[in-house]
Amino acid sequence: MKQDRRSFLKSSSVIAGAAALGTAPMSNVFASNDDTIKIALIGCGSRGTGAAVQALSTKQNIKLVAMADAFQNRLDDSYKLLKQKFGDKVDVPEDRQFVGFDGYKKAIPLADVVLLVTPPGFRPVHFEEAIKQGKHAFIEKPVAVDAPGIRKVLATAEEAKKKKLNVVVGLQRRYQDNYRETIKRIHGGDIGKIHSGQVYWNSGGVWVNPREEGQTEMEYQMRNWYYFNWLCGDHIVEQHVHQLDVANWVLGGHPVSVQGTGSRAWRTGEDYGEIYDNHAVEFTYGDGAVIYSQCRHFEGTSNRVDETFQGTGGKVYLSANNSGVLWDPSGKELFSHPTKNNRNPYQTEHDELFEAIANGEFKFQDAEYGATSTFTGIIGRLATYSGKVLKWDEALASDISLMPDELSWDALPKVLPDENGLYPYAQPGKTKVI
DSSP states (O other): OBOOHHHHHHHHHHHHHHHHHSSSOOOOTTOOSSSOEEEEEEOOSHHHHHHHHHHHTSSSOEEEEEEEESOHHHHHHHHHHHHHHHGGGBOOOGGGEEESTTHHHHHGGGOSEEEEOSOGGGHHHHHHHHHHTTOEEEEOSOOOSSHHHHHHHHHHHHHHHHHTOOEEESOGGGGOHHHHHHHHHHHTTTTOSEEEEEEEEEEOOOOOOOOOTTOOHHHHHHHTGGGOTTTSOOHHHHTTHHHHHHHHHHHTSOEEEEEEEEEOSSOOSGGGTTOOSEEEEEEEETTSOEEEEEEEEOTTSOOEEEEEEEETTEEEEEETTTEEEEEOTTSOEEEEOOOTTOOOHHHHHHHHHHHHHHTTBOOOBTHHHHHHHHHHHHHHHHHHHHOSOEEHHHHHTOOOOOSOSOOSTTSOOSSOOOTTSOOOOOOTTTOOOO
C-alpha cells in the first residue's frame, strides 16, 4: 500500500483518534503541511540515544520534538549529545522533556513516530500507547519480559496492522545484508531441510552500577535494570534473543517444547540481582528440528556469538561480523557473502522504516516476530529456572506477571533483597514459572 507521506501520517492520526474517542478524530498537535517527520524518544539511555542518532541520520527530514525518561540525568545527557550533533533537528525545549514513569504518555502524542527504547519490561505498555495514539514505532528488542507482556504486544501488533502503522523491532540481523542473503538461500532449499542447529551468545557480561546512599529499592533496581527480570528478562532474553530470532527465522516458526539447565555459577553476589549467568537450552520445533542454545556471562573464558545450522543438503554458518557461508555435505562452499560494503544494520532498520513512512508505504509489521522471538527467550528462561519440559502454548497462557503492582519511586518491586543484601533466585525443581 502506498500514498503520500502527509496523507499517510494524517490518516494514521485520524484512525487513532477515532478509535480512542469513538467519535470524530482530534488533530495532531504537531501536524504540519511540510515533509517533516516528528519523532519522540522514550528512553534516553545509551541505546535510546543511539536509536535517535540513527533516526536523525536518515535521508528524510526528521525532527526530534519530545523526550521522556524515568531519570532527569539520562534525559539531560542524551539531549546534550543529540543537540550538539544535530543542532536544529533537535527541537525539544524543557516543556517537551518529560521525566518520570508516566512521561511516555505526554511525549507520544507530540510525534509521528516513536522510538521505544526503555528497559524491556516497559515496552508492552509503551507500545500499546503508541499504537493507540496512531504512531509508527521503532521498538528495541526484547519487547517484553513475561507471558502477559507478550500477549499485550501480540494484541497491539494486530491493532497496528488494522491502523496500517509501520512497526520495526530492533532485531537488527533481520536488516543485515549477510543474514538476509544467506537465509534467502536457506529458504530457497540450497542446503535442504534444516534439522538441527546451534546458537550462542557467550561473553564476559555487562555493566554494574553500585548501590548509592539514599536510593530507594525501586531506583536501585531501575539503575541496575539488567539484573532484574521485571526489567530485563535475564540475559537469555535481553541479549540472546538475537540468536533465537535467527533460529526462528531460519526455521520459519517457533519451538513447541523446551527444556534446559542454568545457574548462578560466577555472578553470585549482591550486585547481580536475581538473574542466572548461564543457560543451556534445547528448543524442539514442530517439524522435529532441534536447536541447541547456549549463553553465559563468564569473565576470562572464550567468547562466541554466532549461529550454525545443519540441513539434509549441507550446513551454514552466520555471524554479526558479516559472515554467511553455505557448504554442501562434502564441505564444498556453495555461497559466501562478501564482507565488503555491508551496511550497518542498526542504521538500515531506521533507513528503511523512515523511507517507508516518507513514501506513504505500510511495509513493516515486525512486532509479531519480535514478540515470538522474545518469548522464545522467555520460555528458555522458564525452562532453566524450573528444570521442567515446557510446552509453548501452556507457557504463553501463564498469568504470572513480573511487573510491580505500582510504579513509583517509593513503591516496592516484587523481588527484594534479604538482610545480607542478596536477592532470591530461581531454584530448579522448586520455582513455579507458569
